[in-house]
Amino acid sequence: MISIQFVGTGGAFDVAQGNSAAWITFKGKNILLDCGHSVYPRLREKGLADKMDYILLTHLHDDHAGSLSTLIFHQTHVAQRRSSLLYPTADFGDHLFAYLAFSQQQPDAHSDFIPLWQFPGRGISYLETTGMHVPGMMTFAYIFEDDDEILIYSGDMGNPDLILNYLDANPSPKKIRIFHELIFYPGIRAHCYYRALEPLAEKYSVYGYHINPETEPKDNKIPLVANFPELLL
Template sequence: MIRINEDIGFLGTGNMWSYDLGNSSILVRTGEGNVLVDCGYANFPRILEEDLLGQIDFVLLTHLHGDHAGGLHPLILKKFYTGGEKVKVLYATPDFRDELTKYMSCFMSDMGKYVELVPLSNIPEIQYVDTTGRHSKGLMSYAYSFVLGKRLIYYSGDLGDISVSEKCIEEMLKAHPGAKAGDVLVLHETSFKEYFGHTYYKELEKLAKKYPVLAYHCDHRNAPSDCRLKFAAVSA
């Protein structure tokens, strides 16, 4: 795990293809327990290798692509068969709860035996932003913001519309009078190619002029020579 501060660590920083970096995923400590944000296909082996199974109290997904949700099934079964524990899966909206139920029903018929679905409102430190259609057409997706003590954190998920991120960060700052731009930590996906559904690095560089940004969901080893972003993968 790449530790960002005492509350947040990256389990992986890569994308669908750069899986040797782990799929992008963070483990966040909240007052209600530790929340794993995303559990892609390459995250599950890492969870076992780093002996993190017992540290995951909740799972929260940004969307249902394989590099974000593909490790959920093995995680659920491993938790159940090693500790008799149900995985608590958080959902931001009733629509996403239904989508999750449909998804999990594809690999387990008696879902209620293994999984407890919990509304995200149970974790007051986390708010969501609906980013549906701004990563993949028609696909439900979410970004999340975290208020952890004095720390304000924004996590973009996969998102191709940086104006959504900017708006959320501005609202977070407004809701916390006295907080300055430098108090926000923006964890944002990026891409070195310009295409729909992801944030081109030159766009993210503009945001990084206003707020501290750590980029993820890319292979930082392939960053263009003119790229000035800081990467979560090398932040430790």
């Protein structure tokens, strides 16, 4: 089974839950998936700020990338090691480099920029979700697949159709777990309304994140990551 533990499970403004991010151990490597503004302090508390092998991002909003530069500087100056940043497409790699250049001038002095397909052992792919979260914004979902399991992490993507279509087009006998962002009120295009996740949850094992569980409506049927201690770091 692919190991996933959330560093935080909330959205941009859910200070108590922390920004959604995951610590994934896959093919013997530790991958930090997203690094929002609350993530670096939490990793320090847990003694993990220099323990990841790779960093991978879904997109560059602050709640997903806001402490990335600090984390990289920590690795350079405190842990004295280089960071390894995986990127899904060349465009996003350039985008990430330019983003970091505002605080680091020469991002490649601190980090190696590595295309996702070069991850050792392979097994990580992406779904480009650009424009689904916010018009014009580059965003990605990620798929981790080993011999036993497929694990999908949505990133912020607004609706579940892309993942549903992907799984319908690529049927697999493997165990499938989907971690999907959601929101509890309708009319917000940027996030996935919880009722819209029901068709996906009828077919697959779906867990919701990027939400404050205290706001959960009584009719919600999507299990929330925040309620599963084994899924929390």
